Amino acid sequence: MGLRCRPVQQLEEAQVAQTFDAPAVRTWCGLALRALGRAREEIDAINVYPVADGxxxxxxxxxxxxxxxxxxxxxxxxxxxxxxxxxxxxxxxxAEAARAMAHGALIGARGNSGTILAQLLRGMAEVLAADGDSAHTGGHGLRTALRRAADSARLAVARPVEGTVLTVASAAADAADD
Incomplete structure (x- = not known):
């Protein structure tokens, strides 16, 4: 099962979803995997902190x-x-999809970056699963989830450093608050 790409004109006309649900979690995960698949070598090449191990x-x-x-x-x-x-x-x-996403990331986390990503997803899942078996959440729930993700990941790092993925996560949460 693959996602179908739409021409740019259709993307501009497409309606933005007003809720975030289990299929959105599934779609986001798939899109993230494909994007990382395309960019992984480039990200490996610019990897300098905390260890330039590529x-x-x-x-x-x-x-x-x-x-x-x-x-x-x-x-x-x-x-x-x-x-x-x-x-x-x-x-x-x-809740089920968000918990599965976070648990899968935790079990499969590799290196510092994977561990931090797992903490980001855990923070999001805590908020997204808070309503029990609710079918979806709206913009407020997603904003809260992004904030919890950024805060959870920052707290999980012994010595947080600005200019890393932690800064990006905080900026995303700040932008969602605006």
């Missing part, structure tokens, strides 16, 4: 690959009926 892009890719596998497993369980715990048919809840 593996940040690869570590991020492998971490997201694990998150994707976990999210896909949750969707597959629902498709076969094995994941239906509430007796209702359909796909996973936002």
């Amino acid at each position: 593996d940040t892009g690869t570590n991020l890719y492998l971490t997201v690959e694990s998150a994707v596998a976990a999210v896909e497993a949750v969707f597959a369980a629902h498709e076969t009926g094995a994941g239906v715990s509430d007796g209702l048919p359909g796909g996973p809840s936002l």
